[in-house]
């Protein structure tokens with residue numbers, strides 16, 4: 001057993017008034033810093049300010065795009081089958097491209113139900129789904145707004161993923177022209 005000896009209080013500490021003033025002074029210093037030197041505070045104005053996270057953090061989803069701007073998703077349903085929260089809703093239709101059997105017509109993710117486990121990303125056989133958006137807090141006014149649609153999931157900017165080759169092949173990316181030529185695709 002470890003015994004910690006208490007240091008006896010000095011006369012000033014036993015009078016309490018000086019310690020109370022010292023505590024008040026510390027409180028006032030922090031209050032003044034918040035009022036006049038707000039930017040120097042080690043805090044962020046959440047939710048307007050967001051914490052910086054790595055792109056390996058499991059954040060809001062996005063659907064990857066082919067060089068012609070169509071979703072890479074082939075509507076196989078593997079992600080929906082793997083999802084433990086049953087919050088992915090997919091509807092497929094026939095693809096116009098003879099090389100691809102199906103394309104996705106509806107792709108909704110209910111982010112109120114999602115537990116951000118990442119199993120859907122792991123299950124995808126064509127690397128069509130990722131959780132690297134760094135968007136880790138979602139604020140909306142209605143429950144419906146938490147459901148991310150196909151438009152929302154495909155509405156991302158390649159400039160936000162400068163080091164990712166796949167993202168740069170999408171429309172607006174630095175490798176898009178090259179990828180269109182390689183894949184023999186036209187912009188849709």
Ligand code: SF4
Nearest residue numbers: 083114115117118120
């Ligand atoms: S992260 Fe997990 S819970 Fe969320 S959609 Fe993907 S599989 Fe479902």
Ligand code: SF4
Nearest residue numbers: 073074076077079124
């Ligand atoms: S697993 Fe991938 S390709 Fe299959 S439906 Fe999901 S996102 Fe689309």
